[in-house]
Amino acid sequence: MNSVFQLLRAFILLERNVDYVVSDGEIVLIDKLTGRTRPDNRYHHGLHAALESKEGLQVKPEGQTLAEISVQGFIKQYAHISGMTGTALVSSDEFRRAYGLEVVTVPDAQPSQRADQPTRLYPTTEDKLQAIVRQVLFWHGVGRPMLIGAVTLRQAEEISQLLSVAGVQHRHLDAVNSSDEATIVKLAGGFGAVTVATNIAGRGTDIVLDPLLND
Numbered sequence: 581m582n583s584v585f586q587l588l589r590a591f592i593l594l595e596r597n598v599d600y601v602v603s604d605g606e607i608v609l610i611d612k613l614t615g616r617t618r619p620d621n622r623y624h625h626g627l628h629a630a631l632e633s634k635e636g637l638q639v640k641p642e643g644q645t646l647a648e649i650s651v652q653g654f655i656k657q658y659a660h661i662s663g664m665t666g667t668a669l670v671s672s673d674e675f676r677r678a679y680g681l682e683v684v685t686v687p688d689a690q691p692s693q694r695a696d697q698p699t700r701l702y703p704t705t706e707d708k709l710q711a712i713v714r715q716v717l718f719w720h721g722v723g724r725p726m727l728i729g730a731v732t733l734r735q736a737e738e739i740s741q742l743l744s745v746a747g748v749q750h751r752h753l754d755a756v757n758s759s760d761e762a763t764i765v766k767l768a769g770g771f772g773a774v775t776v777a778t779n780i781a782g783r784g785t786d787i788v789l790d791p792l793l794n795d
Contacts, residue, residue, distance in 0.1 A: 582626055590630035597754075598733075600631060605638070607631045615733040615754050615778045652678050713742050716774055720748060725773045727787070733778055740776045750774035761785070769793075 594600060601608050601617060607628060609618045622628045622643060632639045655661060661679060664686075668675065672683040702708040716726050730736035733754065740752040753764045753775065762785045768775040769789040 583630075586626040586630040587633070589627055590634045594631060596635070602635055602637070607635065607637065610733070612733055615736065655679060709739060709742055712739060713746050713748075716743060716748055717746060720772055720774055723772045723793075725769050725771070725787075725789070725793070726775070727768050728774070728776045730776065730778050736776050736778055743774065743776070748774055750776055753777035 596602065598610065599612070600610055603617075603619075606619075607622075609621045609623070610616070611618055623631065624642070626642065629639045629642065656679070661681060668683045669685060675681045675683055700711070702711060712728065716728070719726055728736075728739055730739055736752065736754065740750065743750050751764050751767070751774070753761055764775065765777070765785040766788055767773060769787040771790050771793065
């Protein structure tokens with residue numbers, strides 16, 4: 581009964597290039613939140629084997645967990661712990677609770693020139709997505725690069741489809757082209773470039789702005 585149940589899940593509920601990708605004869609899972617591939621993760625209880633069967637791949641035996649350790653337990657083996665990231669401040673409580681670390685803000689080397697706009701509220705998700713498309717069309721018309729950060733992979737796909745309907749050429753960073761992630765994010769600062777990605781994608785990659793953008 582479990583085999584039948586897992587086969588139904590694999591064939592009906594899990595979609596290729598959305599929940600997983602096939603790479604080099606292997607099933608590679610996709611993180612739904614970030615859109616990143618998770619090559620070291622496998623489904624359990626026969627579901628991974630059912631996916632391999634669905635895609636006509638070699639069915640591998642179920643793995644066994646011989647030992648495991650939490651991230652906190654692994655980190656606490658080190659005598660000295662420190663790090664630097666642009667997103668630590670919002671997780672300061674977690675750093676203090678899990679690792680006993682205080683978060684310190686490094687002041688800007690130069691005054692910020694960014695102008696933060698107030699939050700806009702829309703009655704429906706459709707209204708919000710259409711407003712995003714209107715903003716992109718306006719700024720794309722004057723050549724300003726646009727980087728659209730979606731909360732989930734599915735939301736990024738919805739925005740990408742709406743931009744395609746509106747005739748806006750853009751790059752969509754997803755799990756299928758994650759191998760080109762660094763290049764896609766790097767080019768997001770070009771003249772008139774429009775890039776759609778999940779908020780967590782592209783970490784560790786600098787966006788290079790065209791030197792003549794102000795002109």
